[in-house]
Amino acid sequence: MLIREDEIRPTFGGHEKFVFRNGWLKKGIDAVRVDRLIFTRDEALVTLGVGKNMVRSIRHWCLATGIVQETEGTGLAKPLAASMLGERLLLENGWDPYLEDMGSLWLIHWQLISNPVRAFVWPVIFSAYFDAEFSKKQLIVLISKQIEQLSIRTTEGTIEREIDCVLRTYVPAGGVRGQANEESMDCPLAELDLIQAIPEENLYRFNIGSKPSLPTAVFGYALFIFLLKRLQTRRTIAIEEVLYQNGSPGQAFKLDENSFVDYLEQLEYQTSGALRINETAGLRQIYLTDDLAVSMENRAYRLLDDYYGRD
Amino acid sequence: MLIREDEIRPTFGGHEKFVFRNGWLKKGIDAVRVDRLIFTRDEALVTLGVGKNMVRSIRHWCLATGIVQETEGTGLAKPLAASMLGERLLLENGWDPYLEDMGSLWLIHWQLISNPVRAFVWPVIFSAYFDAEFSKKQLIVLISKQIEQLSIRTTEGTIEREIDCVLRTYVPAGGVRGQANEESMDCPLAELDLIQAIPEENLYRFNIGSKPSLPTAVFGYALFIFLLKRLQTRRTIAIEEVLYQNGSPGQAFKLDENSFVDYLEQLEYQTSGALRINETAGLRQIYLTDDLAVSMENRAYRLLDDYYGRD
Structure with missing residues (x-):
């Protein structure tokens, strides 16, 4: 009854061209x-x-x-x-x-990055460009290649509609960031300011760097859920994997290395060292205690529980 | 993402040798x-x-x-x-x-008959013997053959534990029927009086025939759920299929042909003819209107809604 990850078939077009609204x-x-x-x-x-x-x-x-x-x-x-x-x-x-808390929007954004079936293009787009700038044409080529590898038949029109939907999710229609509100037709995720349009050059730019509105708890939740699938038997993982891999928290939240390590340090403190950063011979790794490893999902939820119950 | 029925792998032993209690x-x-x-x-x-x-x-x-x-x-x-x-x-x-209503116990019984993954032996045992009597040894041979066909490895001990569990579900420990109550360790389904033990001959006997405690609504629910998987394109089905097939309502409830047809006639009345019995050239069939066919699951639930809301 197990569904293997390689059996997962993405679905397209379910959004009917609408981004989701407040x-x-x-x-x-x-x-x-x-x-x-x-x-x-x-x-x-x-x-x-x-x-x-x-x-x-x-x-x-x-x-x-x-x-x-x-x-x-x-x-x-x-x-x-x-x-x-x-x-x-x-x-x-x-x-x-x-969803009045910015943390919740980051959480919803993470959910999309983690859903390769119904939000297939999300992790692909967010993890493909380590450079900040990209064009829509580049995205079309990228997604077409990915879909070809999966031997799925689709049309360029379908791919373009998926990409348009991603862009409209993060870029406010007016192009003015920080303006998404209840009355607007924009997706609330536009508030995250993750992608900016540069219309004069026909380009888009990821906002890579520190994210003051991203709570450590949501970062930690995403990290634990990411590690859950990767650390069934191991107890360590290289920081690079968690920062740069497809669908990783580093790419999902478009963090730079410094701000990523900042979050890890805060998490080390908040988990009383159950998660630790370890540097051996120049290789920086995340290390988990057995205790954390066997209860990672619970801990992930507890981080959010504590965060939302904070006041 | 579809799980095909032939991919279903039964699981054994989850009951930990306990029947379920009140x-x-x-x-x-x-x-x-x-x-x-x-x-x-x-x-x-x-x-x-x-x-x-x-x-x-x-x-x-x-x-x-x-x-x-x-x-x-x-x-x-x-x-x-x-x-x-x-x-x-x-x-x-x-x-x-x-679960104070006998109808609910019939419903729970039907649920077991309809779950080939977690209650694999249920539909097999209930559908295998058109004669009333059987021995535990016969059941072991029957189940072993079925499991062999699925290329599943298991032991005779496992099979015997499954069969014991089925028998203890329906046969009160004291052997006295109609005595299952809140204080007893018996399964509430023993009240259905579907299987009787004949200890002197080391046999068991299905109670085949009319079931005054089985409401038409629960029969109808089971029938609609059974037909749902079979009548995606057709609108008719031979009464024999629904009476004798593996996992059919006829076998689940151990009805004889007369009492089965009685239920169908009541259902014909209750659905205002959306379900009809049709006899052509000696072949008796169940006939569904298009309207019923496309809303069968809703109708199934509505039967129960009406039944429980009856007072």
Whole structure:
């Protein structure tokens, strides 16, 4: 019953060309908690108060961000259910149901980077360019190659729509950063200011460097979830892997080496040394205690629990 | 991402030799709703108030009856979540949270018959003998053959433990039927009186025939779920298939042909003819309208909704 990672087939176009808007994830998870098959019903238009394509888009974004999941069912449509993270974050008494905390936006961004099935282009785009600047044309070539390797048939139009969706997620429509708000059609993730448009040169630029709005807890959550898949048997991992690999926290959050190590040091302090930076013969490694290694997922959630319960 | 039915690998021994007891399913689903990873934690012993093996057994029975499901997770243990059926049946304001209605026991029984992964021997045993009597030895031969066909390695001891578990589920320990109650160690399903022991001859006997305690709604739910997997394109099915096939409602509930047709006639009435019995040239078939065919799962749940809301 195990699904091997190499069997994962990405899906495209689920967003229906919409980026997700303020309130969509909450709307989606609340509706699913009342009716697990809401997205297959005509009533969804009324319940969610949007048109047919937006209903499909809300479903997509709830699944792509992993705040809801497909469950087993007997019918043609799989019933959805809130995920563990979705429940903790978005229920009325949850961590931050209205995503008012910048930490939550970073968390949602990390969720997309970690979903190669429904947000296939995300980790690819975010991990491919160690240089800051890139063009849309470069992205199209990059994604086309990746898709070719997976022997998936698709069209250039499909690829372009995926890329447009990523760009519109992070770049405000007006091009003015820090302006995404409740009334706008922009994705709340535009507030993260991760990608800037340089329209005069037809280029985009990643904002690489320290991220004052990224809480150590969210960095730590992402790091632990990343390590969970890699440190089943090992206890050490080179810092370079976690900083530069495809889908790594370093690439997801576009950190430079200094700010990355800063976070690791804060985490070393917050975990009372259960995670340590270790330097041997010029090779810097992250070292985990056995205790942390066997409870990494719990610790990941506990970091967020502490963060949101901080006041 | 589709799991084909032929890829399903049965699991054995999850019950830890315990049949499920009164209150276990409710206990399990309630605990999972508070903490999706409860079964992986040491606290489970305290939360559930039972020993370590029983904790594992409760987890098994919750999964085998499909009242909870595994969800996607990042760690080694998959988080569990209440299923759609589990929520509707067992929540405080659910249909019958304490399984006080015989209909609920029939429903739980049907769930086991429908779970070839975690209750593999159930549909096999219940569908193999059209004669009423069988011995434990016969069951061992039967199951061994089935397992051989799947190229699964196991031991005769494992097979015997599975069969013992099935027999103890339906045959009260004292051998006296209709005596399963809250204080006893028997499985509540013993009340269904589906299997009787004939100790003097070392045999068991299926109770084949009409089942006055089986509500039409539960029969109908089972029938619709069974048809859902078979009538994706067709609109008719021979009554024999639904009566005699492996895992069919006829075999699950050990009905004879007359009582089976009685249920179909009641269902024809209750669905205002959306399901009809049709006889052409001596071949009796079940016929579904398009309208029923496309909404079969909803209709299945609605039957139960109406049944439990009847008073």
